[in-house]
Amino acid sequence: MTIPFTTRMTIVEVEPRVLWIHSPLLPNRELQQKIDDLGSVRYLVAPNKIHSLGVQPWRERYPLAEVWVSPEFNERHPEIHAENSLLQNVNPQWADEIDYMCFEGSSFLDEVVFFHKRSRTLILTDLIQRHEAERESWFWRIVKRAGGVLGASGGTAYDLRFSFKNKEAAKASALSVLEWDFDRVVISHGMCITEDAHPYVEKAFEWAIK
Secondary structure, three states, X not given: OOOOOOOOOEEEEEEOOEEEEEOOOOOOHHHHHHHHHHOEEEEEEXXXXXXXXXXXXXXXXXXXXXXXXXXXXXXXXXXXXXXXXOOOOOOOHHHHOEEEEXXXXXXXXXXXXXXXXXXXXXXXXXXXXXXXXXXXXXXHHHHHHHHOOEOOOOEOOHHHHHOEOOHHHHHHHHHHHHHOOOOEXXXXXXXXXXXXXXXXXXXXXHHHHO
């Protein structure tokens, strides 16, 4: 069974007309024209080993772009050449603009979390989801509500929480995220938070902190 997800990619202008693309979607002509109008794609980021579909097509379209991937991405996708791994001790060229950390402790997900400093925006992929009930069929409303990811409250999916076998690592990661001074959250799956986001994330990560 395939669960439908609405997926969002995030674009950051890290320098004038220099673009950093988080979780690139499968490209099409209209989308790429809009991207090209914004500037030059310099960095492509795969924030975890699951979000892989758009990486190779975008790499072919923008061969000069650097590809940055999560720590376990290359192991899962050896067919996709990615020369830069987002390990904790690596300092990318875009680090002055965007901070990052690996959210550790899961046996399933190797998500890298990002913080855009100038806009005080946290960028998440699968760790927190907030699917809109109005856009779901009655069946998927039930499924996503049962999974803890439906509506404005949303949060970390229950099945994903269970994958965090290393509780201490998860707690340390959650606390590190909360040290960032963010006010907004961009979420790949569902509704973003445009203000006063820090208390929401703190509550959403209670499962890891307690």
